[in-house]
Amino acid sequence: MVNITIGKELEGLTTTTKNMAYSTLLLAVGLSLGSFLLLLIGVYIYFLWRRKGQKQCKEYVSTTTLPSCTTPILLTQRSRNGPDEIPFLLPPRLKSSPRKREREEKKMGGMELINTHRGSLTVESWYPVGTLREDLYWVPDVSDASPRPDRAVQLCFSVAFRHDNEQLLITLLHLSNFPACFHGNVTLAELRLLPDNRRRHQAKARCEGCNLEFNDSFVFQVSSVCVSQCVLSVCVLSVDQGGGRHTVGRVLFPLEGQLGEGGRLLWKDLETSYNNQFSELGEMQVSLNYCPSLQRLTVARLKARGLQSHTDTGVYFQVSLHIHSQLIKSQRTPVVSGEAEPDFSNKMTFKLRPSQVDKACLCLELFGQGPAPIGVVMLGPLMYARGPQLHHWTDMLNTPNELVKQWHGLGRPT
Incomplete structure (x- = not known):
């Protein structure tokens, strides 16, 4: 009895397994057929789209007309790989009339027109691309320029x-x-x-x-x-x-x-300024230095020469820093007497911010025993000085790592 029951159960399982195998096989066949049908439909649509594009291109080429004054350089060209390639058209070139060609030849001084061959492309006429701007290439004409006859x-x-x-x-x-x-x-x-x-x-x-x-x-x-x-x-x-x-x-x-x-x-x-350096009052030498990082203006190595008087009684320099009309600081050297060319070896420093350099000036005055100065020299930017005094100040600003030394003629105090 037990063997009969087990046999029936095995027969049921075998039937179920066979049904599942048949279902799987049918599903695989259906998916394959569906994929093949989709592929065929895609290929058919592609060929329809391609044929439609070729037809439109042929209609465009057949209906395209060129102006009467132009001729195509190269007509349609087909590939050797297939009979239904899309044609193409190169740009036309202008045909110049005989009168225009004669004018061009006269304008170019009888030169032949340029013939440029690039495959089947031939260019036989001039094409202007623009003109030169003369103001960008202006060169001064010095052939007729000459200085005046004075010295x-x-x-x-x-x-x-x-x-x-x-x-x-x-x-x-x-x-x-x-x-x-x-x-x-x-x-x-x-x-x-x-x-x-x-x-x-x-x-x-x-x-x-x-x-x-x-x-x-x-x-x-x-x-x-x-x-x-x-x-x-x-x-x-x-x-x-x-x-x-x-x-x-x-x-x-x-x-x-x-x-x-x-x-x-x-x-x-x-x-x-070479012939104006000498002054009847004498000359002075001064060395200047300005350090922007330290905001420091240095005046050193003051000397004098060519003084007509006051050497026996003694002379000294007074150096003043001004910003516009305001006196910022004033220093003076010791009195030196009995020398024809007195030398003041001391060094003076002034606090000066970089933003104040174009507004500041140095006034160097030479004094004797009297209250009035013997001579004066003003050093500074264009607002205060000209000539060697202005150039000395500018050189000082352009060389911050060295002392700039120069002689100046003493001017009369105002």
Whole structure:
């Protein structure tokens, strides 16, 4: 009895397993057929889309017409891989009339037109692409320019302003009637755009003698609003064999009203200082240094020479720092007597912030026994000084790591 029951259960399990296997097989066959049908449908849709695109392209090519004045360079070209490739059309080229071709040949001085071959593409006529802007390539014409017949030291330079990119173009050309006492030295020219002394350029003369050549161009980036308020400063220096720098003279050229269309060629006299260094009151030597990081102005190595009197009774220097009309600090040296060239070896320091440098000035006064000064020298920026005094102050600001030494003629106190 038990064996009969077990046999029936085994027959039931075998039937169930067979049904599951048949179901799995039918499911796999159905999925395969469905995937194959989807693939066929996709291929059919692709060929329909491709045939439709080729038909539209053929209709476009057949209906496209070119102007009567043009001829196609290359018509449709088919690939060798298949008969139904999409055609393409290269751009047309203009055909010039015989009269126009004759005018072009006359304009080009009888030159043949350019023939450029690139495969089946042939270009047989000129195609203008634009014109050159002459103001960007302006070069000063110095063929007819010549200095005046007098013996003044004159500087030849050109000034041009490019409004598009806001650039001031300065070209140094010649320096005529150069003094003979500087012929053996190296001649430099320093360009600055005042009142901003931080931007400067330097040029070196290419030869020696009475007439010097520079032929150097420099660019200052300045806005068109501010350029009319600027002053071009060109300072001519002579450097001796020992490295000493001597100021020959300078040119101050205000730009207001001087910048028209194109450029200008100018001859300007140098405000010479080599023959004005000597003063009937005498001369003084001073060394200056300014350290922006320490905010410290140093005055050292004061000397005097050529004094006509007061040497027996004694002289001394009083150095005062002013900001505008306000006296900030005043110091004086010890009295030195009995010397033709008194030397004051002490050093003076003044507190001066970088923001106050363009507003400050130094007043150096030489005193004798009387209450009034014998002579005075004012050193400072363009607001207070000119010539060697201004150049000395500017050199001090440009070389913060060294003492800048220079002689100055004593002026009469006001």
